Amino acid sequence: MAMMSFSTTCLLQQPNRYLVAMCVRHRSQRRNLGLPPNVAKTLQTRLEELNFKDPSIHYKVDIGLPPTLRDKKKENASRIEYLKKIKSNPELEKLARNNQLPVSLEDITNEWSKTNAPLHIKKVAEHYGVFEHLFGDAYFMPYIQLDITYEHNSTKVPVYRGNIIKPTEATSAPNVKFESLADSLWTLALTNPDGHLQKENSEYIHWLVGNIPDGDVSKGETVFSYLQPFPAKGTGYQRMIFVLYQQTSKIDFTQLKKSPSDEIDLDERTFSTFDFYRSKQDSITPAGLGFYQTDWDTSITAFYQDKLQTAEPIYEYDFPSPYVKPQTWFPIKQPFNLYMDKYRDEKQIAKEFLLKKLKNRHPFQKPETSLKYPNAVPFKKYTPSWLKLEIKKERSKWGRVNDY
Incomplete structure (x- = not known):
């Protein structure tokens, strides 16, 4: 005879008045769902297994300039000598004690740009997903520091690394400066990987200047004229990324150039940084990086109507309808x-x-x-x-x- 379950044996052995009580007791017994916490996998372990990438296939490739040789012993010796000179000065010690010691931010910035700036900028760019969305599994160290400044109402709006700049502050092309060697050529690109209105995983090229001689952007060859950011309403913050490339020789950009026209054609400005670099990787090397964030403001409505001559798109989140439980014949304890x-x-x-x-x-x-x-x-x-x-x-x- 086969073994009976616990509930069946209880029903056979107990009197009828205990049938309901036993059934309720049996149904109310708790059962552990899954393994106990000390045995089961943690959420972090499960996510690592789901998002696992084979390191032999997925690995980061450095496509930037070679690192500059630095004599760290000489730098440390000069820094120690400088500190000794400062500490031995009683006037500076008195000013520091009274919180009156002047600090030159320009000197600090210059010192930072020559030492730890490339590493810090790289980490910030990785945090914002710049390398991943532009170059895939590649990255570069931005050894060339970009000084980018917009002019708006007689005030200067600088571009750092992820700061917020409104579209009204970036209507005209910025002033871009960087240190350059003699007889060198450069390419500067401004792209938006978040604002394409029709295609996924595509960018809009907002500015492209090639064959820049000796770091003078005004003397470069304009492939795409400057186009101000135009984030659509409801899309949140978008990244505007400046990438500076060092050229080994002069490049022919006739295939990218379009016929000059007063109207702005967004289809012609559809761009892919990955494809652009892959097609010209023998002639260009990423060297500098700068980016900011921008979002919608009231000036965008007029820009779509006057410049793009189209209706302004507005994106809204479509909330799903609330779930309503199916009706029952006798809704107990329900008003x-x-x-x-x-x-x-x-x-x-x-x-x-x-x-x-x-x-x-x-x-x-x-x-x-x-x-x-x-x-x-x-x-x-x-x-x-x-x-x-x-x-x-x-x-x-x-x-x-x-x-x-």
Whole structure:
């Protein structure tokens, strides 16, 4: 004879008056779902297994300039000598004690740009996903420091690494400066990997200047004229990325150039930094990096209408409709008025509230004064509980009573 389950044996052995109690006790027993916490895998372990990438296939490749040779012993010796000279100066010590010692930010910036700036900029760019979205599994150390500044209403708006600049502040091309060797050629590109309106994983090229001699951007060959950022409403922040390439020789950009026209064609400005670098990787090497973030403002509406001559797109999140449980024959412990409202038409409910409110309004008389203590006023005799709740909400002006 096969073995009986625990519930079956209990039902056979116990009297009838205990059948319900045993069934309830058996059904209410807790069962552990899955392994205990000390044995099961953690969330971090499971995510690492799901997102695992083979290191023999997925690995980072440095496509930038070779590192500059630095004599760290000489740098440390000069730094120690400089500190000794400062500490031995009683006047500087007195100013520092009184919090009056002047600090040259320009000297600190120059020192930082020559030492740790490339590593810090690389880490910030990795945090914002710049290398991943432009070059895939490649990266580079930005050894060339870019000094990028917009001019807006006689004020200078600098570009750092991820700071926010509004479209109204970036309507015209910025001033770009960088240190360059003699008889060198450069290419400067400004791209937006987040703002394409039609294609996924595509960019808009906002500015491309090639064959820049000796770091003078104004003397370079303009492949794509400057186009201000135009983030669509509802898309959030978008990245505007400057990439500076060092050329080994002069490059022919005739294939990228389009016919000059007053109108802006966004299809012609569809761009891919990955494909651009791959097609010219024998002639260019990434050397400098700078980027900022921008989002929608009121000037974008006029830009779409006047410059792009198209309607402004507006993106909104489409929230899913709330889940409503299917109706049952006997909804136990459910207030029938609230329960039935879940399955009624929202417009019909709103209409009833509006008619009820208009019924108590007179066009030529003042509205009735509200009760000072609404919850202290007694209800009529034999008023059902659900109706008491509705009256209490109306007196206290809770819920949908205030919609109209």
